[in-house]
Amino acid sequence: MGGTDLRAGTGTGQVQLTMRRLGHALADRLCPPPTSGCLAAMRASASIKWHRRIFHENDVMIHFMKEGSAVLLPLLRSRTQGDIIAWILLHPEEQFSLTEIGRAVGVSGPTVMREVDRLAEAGLIREERRGNQRLVSADTANPVFGPLAGLMAVTFGPVPVLRELLADVPGVRESWIYGSWAARYAQQPGPVPGDIDVLVVGSADLDVLDEVAQSAGQRLGREVNMRRVRPSAWDAADADPFKATVTSRPMVALIGGEGR
Structure with a gap:
């Protein structure tokens, strides 16, 4: 494939595939059947959260990039995480679909889903299903809501x-x-x-x-x-x-x- 340079970034809306999906797609290209061992190895490697890892296979260079922690609030993994949390917590009376959140903060659907799943597991949001739509809102009854909303207001607000x-x-x-x-x-x-x-x-x-x-x-x-x-x-x-x-x-x- 002659020195193709494929770059992937996360959290800025530039990439529509998650790291895992990108790894699967590249593995399928680089390791056509029946080399299933290579395919399995690449798929396992693609799930690792690298800050940056470069490897060569068949003259192809692949860059995996991970967004760094947020300068505004280094406690967070990324700026994208801060944008999503702030958007939900600072509109406590409103419900949003995942599509609306992604459009508001400028990130992909899979990224929104991943962050919303984490918020749901922590009990920080309420969820409602309307047909195929998943609607979320801040759980204002959670004792963490007030302090966390205040912190998000002064940083990502x-x-x-x-x-x-x-x-x-x-x-x-x-x-x-x-x-x-x-x-x-x-x-x-x-x-x-x-x-x-x-x-x-x-x-x-x-x-x-x-x-x-x-x-x-x-x-x-x-x-x-x-x-x-x-x-x-x-x-x-x-x-x-x-x-x-x-x-x-x-x-x-x-x-x-x-x-x-």
Whole structure:
């Protein structure tokens, strides 16, 4: 197969196959019947949780990658885990299907299922079946709910909370979190962020944005700073020092736009 380089990453939505399924598919390609011994060995190896392992077989190099622990909260295995837990716990009155959770946090269905299974085993969520849908919600009666929801709010809370609060604000064309929190979310090491910087591109009323900032700050336990830029100014400001600085660093999309 001439030096093909197959790379797999987890937790960022770039891969739609789990590590096990990827290993099975590669094993079937590299070890066609009747070499069942090689197939069984590769399938066993594929279930190991490697941080990084490279091996060669028939001139094929395979990279297995595992997302590192979350910089925002190193107690968690990954940023993806934090996103999913925060989305569920910070919307305690709502039920979500696994598809809705995956769409909200930008990860694959198998990843959501794996994390939800763990939450269910720990008794942190309630589950309900409606036809083929599996609906989940936070178990607010669990004594761990309050402390854990508070911890998720001050670490992974800005995205779900600010998306919720900005969703109904008229005149918001695009919005991002930038600054130190966005850098930690992007897995860049550094001190714990002291506040949350939010950029809004649009014509939204400044008083309304101030109310959003105050409400978000109360829920997140951090100061939230809103900066509004008119669309015409933002679109024409390629040489502006503020825009150049902001766009050269991590940005986490809230409304419209894309993360950077």
